[in-house]
Amino acid sequence: MALSRLSSRSNIISRPLSAAFRRSISTDTTPITIETSLPFTAHLCDPPSRSVESSTQELLSFFRTMALMRRMEIAADSLYKAKLIRGFCHLYDGQEAVAIGMEAAITKKDAIITAYRDHCIFLGRGGSLYEVFAELMGRQDGCSRGKGGSMHFYKKDSSFYGGHGIVGAQVPLGCGIAFAQKYSKEEAVTFAMYGDGAANQGQLFEALNISALWDLPSILVCENNHYGMGTAEWRAAKSPSYYKRGDYVPGLKVDGMDAFAVKQACKFAKEHALKNGPIILEMDTYRYHGHSMSDPGSTYRTRDEISGVRQERDPIERIKKLVLSHDLATEKELKDMEKEIRKEVDDAIAKAKDCPMPEPSELFTNVYVKGFGTESFGADRKEVKAALP
């Protein structure tokens, strides 16, 4: 792998890391060029270059945020087993590179909409750990006030449109957001994410047809972790080349475990979508956990396969190796960083556990938005005992 050497390194102490660091970590935006590990495979377009522009700060922040995401998901696993999180909990560990790489390539004006595996994407969009854990445990300070749960994280001010439980239904919504972006002439795009299982939904192709017809700036991102719950992709799809499924729409296949490849692909896709309409990105990624917490994840795949991927393709290990080989931090500093992250996550969990459950009156709030500014009498006037019928 050809790695360019750093020309200089400043000695400024980085962000809020503990002062226990003996050696300072560079935080300047000294550019680094990184080669993606695999080339891109393209359909109906020219693939972007394998050399990705990055910086030392970005490299370290990738490591930190991905480690945070990983730690958060593992903590959610333990919370679920302790019955503090109930219902459905779909964990994203193994796929962090997709969330991180995408965030690095776009702004908060670009919209992201995804399915139920949304904890890390919410974090990437600027959500806080406290909001995540509070929502997972159904407390009132959660991002959806405790009324959404694991599958319904939203953050309107960062254009994160959630968080959807029904497989595939978020893709037409995403194309609708792209339509609104085109209608309001914002120079922004929408990333509509879905999985390899959802790729077989009809509404995807319907939405893709309309997007291509109307030249909407929508980017369909297929996070191909090769299993639709318990069904392997070769058992569910006749054509496993999800990036080619668009037929008349260009596509790009990306190594989804390489955060820089994801970043490059998303940057390329954004430029493409703003000019030429929709494009499909297929992220070749993997999830270590099962589909959700009720799925052990080992009945349809071997443990060897899981540990094999973990050893060879783990996204955090890859970044770690890059950081170490570029001499940006020592092993010890990275371990300290991980310890600090663990503490951060534990603190957030403790704070979330202290948060109260929602008030009973919250049951009826946010069902409707009241009125349109004038006085209108609804059916819930005082004389009648009936509540919402």
Place this chain on the structure above:
Amino acid sequence: MAARIHGGAGAGAATALSTFNPKKLVAPSRTNLPAARSSKRCIVAGGGSDASKSLSVRHSQKLIASAAVATKAETSATTGTGHELLLFEALQEGLEEEMDRDPHVCVMGEDVGHYGGSYKVTKGLADKFGDLRVLDTPICENAFTGMGIGAAMTGLRPVIEGMNMGFLLLAFNQISNNCGMLHYTSGGQFTIPVVIRGPGGVGRQLGAEHSQRLESYFQSIPGIQMVACSTPYNAKGLMKAAIRSENPVILFEHVLLYNLKEKIPDEEYICNLEEAEMVRPGEHITILTYSRMRYHVMQAAKTLVNKGYDPEVIDIRSLKPFDLYTIGNSVKKTHRVLIVEECMRTGGIGASLTAAINENFHDYLDAPVMCLSSQDVPTPYAGTLEEWTVVQPAQIVTAVEQLCQ
């Protein structure tokens, strides 16, 4: 007071059917019903104190149609102002005015743009507003309803047209899970100010799949509002109100009512989404109805008046939530309720309304609530059979006579 509530309803329908003599049936006229409307002239500022109360408050808001007494339309007609148009033109006028007023309003549906709309509701809009605001979609209800909802999440106000309400069954997931629930599951972050509209109901031998009444399927979805228009006046008013509302609203139109002619005011007005309309105040019995059945009821009312009865006819308009205030006041006055609807008997709007009235106004009822609905069958093609699936005026008269014994 017999406790045979459900039995009553069933027996009533059975009796009605057995006395039903197709030979004596007067073919229900559907278009241009000035004759039906003349019965409204025997008005009273009826309704009691609530009408005046609501009038005084609402005068401060000139836009809200005052007191939802249908005769208000008459007043403007008799004073000479106003213009006459057909119901689909009224819908178009309402839509056009809202699109002029707010650049965020857009229309999407099949053939709404260049073709002008399959029922001409969107005629001329594409020429005026362009292709980006009046969008011809391909035939994919699931996707374009989803797209409308996604656009609404960002602040646009799409009006989604289903060419026939029955086609919206394909978009049921989007309407139920995304449209109705997103405001709640996001903790209030997103509002979905979308209007979903289209013609439904039993037409003229359109066949089973094109004669569906979806109000019963959608009524349980939390978070949406449902309204049904029945006259050009309330069609325009409800369309405007639905577009301005921050909640998702489903506006049910009826295939056979598009050519109704009425004179509507020139000045701008909006109808209250959650309010029922007093069509004909009366003393003996409350007849609750909506959409096309209003005209069957008014026709039956003519016969009933000749026989000496004084029915109070209320067009409930708001199917979700029910305007239990107006309905309650009426029940307290007449003590008898007959519901006439075009929905199926099982799980229809009438079934919910019966339950709501029994729960809330049981003490005021002198007789069990009777509900006349369509038969639980797919609508047949043959004209005679199709007539028998729907409630006819003769059955309404029989039911009233039975209830008022």
